[in-house]
Amino acid sequence: MIQQITILGGHGKDSTPEPVARIDLSMGQVISIVGPTGSGKTTFINDIELFANGDTPTGRRILIDGKTPPAQYREDPSLNPIALITQHTNFLSDLPVGEFLRTHAGIRTNDGGMVSSLMEKTLDFANQLTGEPVIASIRMTELSGGQTRALLIADATIICNTPIVLLDEVENAGIHRTRALELLRQYKKIFVFVTHDPRIALLSDARIVMQNGCVTQFIETDAAERLFAGAVTRIDDTLTKLRERIRMGGRMTMEDVREHAAFTAMEAKA
Amino acid sequence: MKLAICAGPATTGKTSVLRHLTRRLINNGLHPAFLKIDVQFADEDEVFAREFEIPARKIYSGELCPDHCSVLILGDALQWAQKADADVLLVETAGLCLRCAPYVDGGLGLMVMEATSGMNLPRKVGPMLSLADIAVVTKIDLVSQAEREVFRARIIEAAPGVRVREVNALYGIGMDPLVDHILNTPDIPEQLVLRGNPPVGTCTICVGKKEIGWQSHFGVVRALNNQNFYRGE
Numbered sequence: 306m307i308q309q310i311t312i313l314g315g316h317g318k319d320s321t322p323e324p325v326a327r328i329d330l331s332m333g334q335v336i337s338i339v340g341p342t343g344s345g346k347t348t349f350i351n352d353i354e355l356f357a358n359g360d361t362p363t364g365r366r367i368l369i370d371g372k373t374p375p376a377q378y379r380e381d382p383s384l385n386p387i388a389l390i391t392q393h394t395n396f397l398s399d400l401p402v403g404e405f406l407r408t409h410a411g412i413r414t415n416d417g418g419m420v421s422s423l424m425e426k427t428l429d430f431a432n433q434l435t436g437e438p439v440i441a442s443i444r445m446t447e448l449s450g451g452q453t454r455a456l457l458i459a460d461a462t463i464i465c466n467t468p469i470v471l472l473d474e475v476e477n478a479g480i481h482r483t484r485a486l487e488l489l490r491q492y493k494k495i496f497v498f499v500t501h502d503p504r505i506a507l508l509s510d511a512r513i514v515m516q517n518g519c520v521t522q523f524i525e526t527d528a529a530e531r532l533f534a535g536a537v538t539r540i541d542d543t544l545t546k547l548r549e550r551i552r553m554g555g556r557m558t559m560e561d562v563r564e565h566a567a568f569t570a571m572e573a574k575a
Numbered sequence: 576m577k578l579a580i581c582a583g584p585a586t587t588g589k590t591s592v593l594r595h596l597t598r599r600l601i602n603n604g605l606h607p608a609f610l611k612i613d614v615q616f617a618d619e620d621e622v623f624a625r626e627f628e629i630p631a632r633k634i635y636s637g638e639l640c641p642d643h644c645s646v647l648i649l650g651d652a653l654q655w656a657q658k659a660d661a662d663v664l665l666v667e668t669a670g671l672c673l674r675c676a677p678y679v680d681g682g683l684g685l686m687v688m689e690a691t692s693g694m695n696l697p698r699k700v701g702p703m704l705s706l707a708d709i710a711v712v713t714k715i716d717l718v719s720q721a722e723r724e725v726f727r728a729r730i731i732e733a734a735p736g737v738r739v740r741e742v743n744a745l746y747g748i749g750m751d752p753l754v755d756h757i758l759n760t761p762d763i764p765e766q767l768v769l770r771g772n773p774p775v776g777t778c779t780i781c782v783g784k785k786e787i788g789w790q791s792h793f794g795v796v797r798a799l800n801n802q803n804f805y806r807g808e
Contacts, residue, residue, distance in 0.1 A: 354720070355748060362746050379741070382724040389720045398694045398722050405694075409721055412728045460721050 307386050307468045308332050308370055310495060312353065315364030317519035318345075323365075325520040328513065332468065335496045337506040340515030346499045347392070349515065350471040353497070354389040363518065382412050388461035389471045395453055396445035402428070402456065403441030410464045423464055430459035433488065434480045455480050462492060469495045476502045504541045507534040539568055576653060577663040578682030578763045580645075582703050587689045588713035589667050590619050591744035592753070597627050599754040600663060608661035610634070610652050612641050612668040612677075619667060630659035638795050638805040641668050642675035646769055649679070653763070663757065676702040678770045683760045685753070689714040690726055690741070697726070697733040705734040706771045709756060712741045715749075 310330045314323030330336055338346045345363070352365045356374045359366055367374065369386065378385050398405060403424060410423040424441070431439045434455035439448065448456065458480070461470055470489070475498060476482055486508060489496060498505050506512050507530055514522035543565040550557060579596075583589050593609070600607050609623040609631040616635075623631040632655070636644035645668055656664040668677050678684030686707035688696060691714050697704060704710060710730050715723055727739050742749035784792060793806050 351716070360751060361748055382727065391719055393719050396722060397691050397718055398725065400694050400725075405721075405725060408725045408728060412724055457719055457721060465721075 306332075310353070310469060311368040311371065312349075312520075313366040313368065314520065315352075315357075315359075315361075315366070317517050319517070321519070323363075323519045325513075325523055328520065328523055330495050330497070332495060333493050334511070335490075335509045336498070337509040337512040338497065338499045338515060339501070339506055339512050344515040345518040346515050347473055348518070349513070349520070350389065350473060350497060350499060353469070353471060354387050383415065385465075386467050387469045387471065388465035388467040390454070390457045390461050390473060390475070392473045393453070393457075395450070396448065398445045400445055401441065402439060402443050402445055402448070405445055406441075406460065406464065409460060413464050413466070427456075427459045427463040430463055430488065431455040434458060434485050436481075451480050458485060458489075462489065466492075467494070469497070471497045471499075473499045474501070476500060476505065502541075504534075504537050507531070507537055536569075536572065539565060576657060576661070576763055577757060577760050578653070578666070578679065579663065579685060579757050579760065580666045580668065580677050580679065580682055581685040581687060582642075582668050582677050582707070583685075583687035583711075584673070584692075584700075585669060587687045587692075588744040589687045590622070592685070592687055592711055592713065592742065592750070593665055593667055594623070594626065595742075595744060595747040595750040596753055596757065597623065597629065597665065599750060600757065601627060601629075603754065603758060605663050605758075606661045607663045607665055608656040608659055610656075610664060610666045612636060612645050612648075612666065614641060614669055630656065630661055636669075640672070640675065642677045645677045649767065653767075673700045673703050676706040676771045678706050678708075679763075679767045680770050681761070681764045681767065683757055684708045684770065685711055686737075687711045687713060690718045690723055694722075694726060694729055697729040700733075702771045704730070704737065707734070707737050709738045709740055709753065710734065711753065712739060713744045715741045716743050716745070 308331065312328045314326040316322055338349055340346050348363060352361055352363055353367055355361060356367050356378060357363065357365045358373060406424040406427050407420055410420045411417065414420065414423060428439060428441060435451045437449060437452055439452050439456055458472070458475070461467070475485060486505070498509065500506055507526060509526060511523060511525045513520055514524060543562055547557060547561055550561065581589050581593055597607050597609065607629055609620065609629060611617045611619045611633040613633065614636050617633045620631040620633040623629060634644065634648055645666070652666070653664060676684070684707040686704050686709070688710065690712050712726065723741065727741070730737065730739050740749060740752055789797065789806070795805055797804065
């Protein structure tokens with residue numbers, strides 16, 4: 306079982322060496338990657354997924370348990386310890402969902418008897434993440450953005466069931482973020498989230514800050530931030546409610562934020 | 576002289592893959608030559624000559640199928656490469672009907688296909704894939720990891736003996752193992768033989784189209800006041 310993954314720094318877009326030269330991530334950790342658009346967040350997780358060995362444009366190197374990953378990781382998908390959920394919100398494959406999941410489960414598991422139950426569990430997981438039902442007979446290309454992301458997250462968690470999961474901007478699609486985080490936390494893995502969402506960042510053990518293609522800081526979430534996470538969650542919940550109301554064609558009034566205002570007043574007194 | 580023949584449908588990234596390989600082969604001390612076989616237009620020879628300053632040329636197959644053209648001219652091409660002091664000849668050929676495979680025994684056969692093509696492509700292309708040594712999957716950055724893995728499984732199912740290499744030809748990611756394959760390919764034997772049998776060739780008259788006049792037929796045809804010429808897609 307994999308215990309640790311190490312990222313050895315490369316160089317930025319202007320060939321300057323990466324300020325943070327080494328990052329070690331341990332089993333069970335949840336890490337966020339933050340930074341402006343174009344700062345190299347997606348490239349960072351792509352480097353991990355490709356087991357970069359100085360052969361990608363960034364020059365980074367990835368070690369698994371302190372060693373260069375064996376070639377079999379790339380040769381045999383059933384041995385690949387990494388699942389990557391990209392920002393793609395549409396599939397190119399025109400297979401029905403069920404057939405696709407069956408095929409993928411057949412590749413990822415050594416136990417052929419498990420294929421059907423893996424497929425059902427994956428669909429069930431996906432349906433907890435999205436409001437629009439995902440059923441086995443729909444063609445992949447017909448899925449909406451939210452359904453696609455839900456299915457990809459479910460596929461990575463249940464079928465790939467890898468020790469390392471990389472998620473690129475989970476907040477971008479129409480899925481229940483909170484539910485996703487709760488469900489994912491039940492699995493002991495290394496989770497790496499590319500995110501712009503303060504809520505996800507504060508729920509992480511640490512965050513990697515990127516700028517101009519380089520990792521510039523590694524910030525561990527401290528006690529004060531953990532305390533503050535509660536307040537961020539409430540702001541976020543309030544906004545989520547407003548978003549839901551607008552989606553359903555409702556009007557918005559002060560009433561919608563009253564509960565939140567009351568909390569804030571209470572906290573100010575305390 | 577080593578030989579690597581690269582086939583695959585149009586716009587899948589054959590040229591990009593070969594450009595990365597050429598640069599790396601040169602860095603390994605080899606002297607590649609490049610030949611492009613296409614039907615009616617190609618400028619890759621100029622690109623390779625300009626970018627790498629290596630012997631490069633093209634041939635248009637015209638009224639012939641490019642894979643048949645390759646059979647006819649490959650011997651000449653190897654002599655040309657030899658005279659130009661090359662030690663590896665890279666041949667890029669346009670695949671058309673996908674029923675033939677241009678690979679020869681003793682040379683390396685690379686088939687390039689893109690991860691973005693449908694999941695059924697590996698089942699459709701036949702000998703071009705099944706007779707290759709390596710299936711090179713390009714554009715991997717455009718699909719989800721899950722789809723990539725299923726695409727790979729479909730290739731292995733259609734062609735169990737073929738090795739699959741996933742690459743990003745934009746940035747040259749995943750190219751090094753391909754270079755190793757070329758470096759490990761032995762020099763070509765004296766007598767070169769096509770690896771697979773081409774499908775039976777017929778003309779439209781052979782298959783029973785009896786209408787009079789070349790206007791009713793396809794393939795290589797001729798009119799009274801004309802040379803042989805090609806009608807078709």
